[in-house]
Amino acid sequence: MAAESPNSARKVVVHLRATGDAPILKxxxxxxxxxxxFAKVIDFLRxxxxxxxxxxxxxxxxxxxxxxxxxxxxxxxxxxxxxxxxYACSMAWG
Amino acid sequence: MMDVLHWDGTLSAKDxxxxxxxxxxxxxxxxxxxxxxxxxxxxxxxxxxPPKEEGYLSLEKICISRPNEEExxxxxxxxETGEEETCCSGNEDVLDDATLVQSNHHELHYCDFQIVYxxxxxxxxxxxxxxxxxxxxxxxxxxxxxxxxxxxxELSKKKWTFITQEEHPYLKRPWYKLHPCGTAEWMKLLxxxxxxxxxxxxxxxxxxxxxxxxxxxxxxxxxxxxxSD
Numbered sequence: 101m102a103a104e105s106p107n108s109a110r111k112v113v114v115h116l117r118a119t120g121d122a123p124i125l126k127x128x129x130x131x132x133x134x135x136x137x138f139a140k141v142i143d144f145l146r147x148x149x150x151x152x153x154x155x156x157x158x159x160x161x162x163x164x165x166x167x168x169x170x171x172x173x174x175x176x177x178x179x180x181x182x183x184x185x186x187y188a189c190s191m192a193w194g
Numbered sequence: 195m196m197d198v199l200h201w202d203g204t205l206s207a208k209d210x211x212x213x214x215x216x217x218x219x220x221x222x223x224x225x226x227x228x229x230x231x232x233x234x235x236x237x238x239x240x241x242x243x244p245p246k247e248e249g250y251l252s253l254e255k256i257c258i259s260r261p262n263e264e265e266x267x268x269x270x271x272x273x274e275t276g277e278e279e280t281c282c283s284g285n286e287d288v289l290d291d292a293t294l295v296q297s298n299h300h301e302l303h304y305c306d307f308q309i310v311y312x313x314x315x316x317x318x319x320x321x322x323x324x325x326x327x328x329x330x331x332x333x334x335x336x337x338x339x340x341x342x343x344x345x346x347x348e349l350s351k352k353k354w355t356f357i358t359q360e361e362h363p364y365l366k367r368p369w370y371k372l373h374p375c376g377t378a379e380w381m382k383l384l385x386x387x388x389x390x391x392x393x394x395x396x397x398x399x400x401x402x403x404x405x406x407x408x409x410x411x412x413x414x415x416x417x418x419x420x421x422s423d
Contacts, residue, residue, distance in 0.1 A: 139344075155383065157383070157384055157387075160400075161403075162419055163404070164407070164419075165411055165416040166344060168416075176419055
């Protein structure tokens, strides 16, 4: 798992992974501040894919709340130095 | 032994019961800020064959009113990201939300939740009803004001096709529920996307936890994922 770092400006590598019939992004890897909320990743995905309704989740079959901090998600679900975030375009509801 | 690769994302009634107990246990150990879920047996109907230990999970009187300070923080973080189209709402909507919260500041709203098995869709369904501290039921448009901004936006776009009101299958009173027809599909995605081939027992153990991580977001409810095991 990640080494402890007191540096609050620490960045997390996020790898966006298309699942189901979702389009694959050309730019699928980026860095984000650990102190940012997961909402920022969701926003980014929505803008890149031009879709409002996305189903977003991480390993261990978990869909993070947009208020979660990216660093917390990385500490719990990250491996190999990155946080893999899966996305699908199926409707979550209905 | 079920082959998870060919699994359709659904549960049998028996598996729902197992999954529900596993969920309630994890919830109790991780969610210290919330009361535990109770398992209630389904009331027996004299005209049906006795159900095999059917029941549902119940969580009562959860305060869903959000404090003013939280609303202000959301507003600030959205502006600072410098994005024109934010996840939750445009600037106008954020200002409206803040005004609404202030006017409802003194009245707290509560919600009862139930996780009920749907034999039609073979998945859990979240039922809920909200009310004021004096017990007065809240209609959906009032409940909507308490939801995180992302949820309200989804609701307003889909115009009530996202949440429906119906008679509760067991309690026979009007409750709202989140539509279950997409559930199997996204439950499959949740478990099968990372090329791991989990055993079905593992899937069952985690099923409701994963399910709740999605549906709980409508209400801003979450379970701590900081796993100690």
